[in-house]
Amino acid sequence: MKFTTALFALIPLIYALPAPEGDLGALSARTQGNVRVCVDAGFTGDCTTLHGSSGECVNVPLVFNDNISSVGPDPGQDCFFFMQANCGGSSLGPIRVPGIPNLNIDADVAFNDAISSFS
């Protein structure tokens, strides 16, 4: 996933300020770049939370390869999903909160059970 430029621009500012613990926790939750993926639509069936970081390509685990029907990025990020490993092939994105609960619909059906990586 790619973080918004705005979020990146805020990071030095936020770290420069004496922020309460809770605010830092919320920031780190967003900057981890987590994406929830599930085998079935509506975030059901086997699910896992994949960990990414900005600008990095992540291949999905083998059991989820070509097997994902719903995707839910954490807040504050633009996520791109790819049909091939190493962020190759056709891409779908940017996907933001709340993600796509059902890839098995006309607009996205080519990506249903077809995602192999994301960034």
Ligand SMILES: *[C@@H]1O[C@H](CO)[C@@H](O)[C@H](O)[C@H]1NC(C)=O
């Ligand atoms: C898809 O996920 C389900 C549930 O985890 C699993 O049983 C099945 O083997 C997976 N299919 C493939 C092709 O990996």
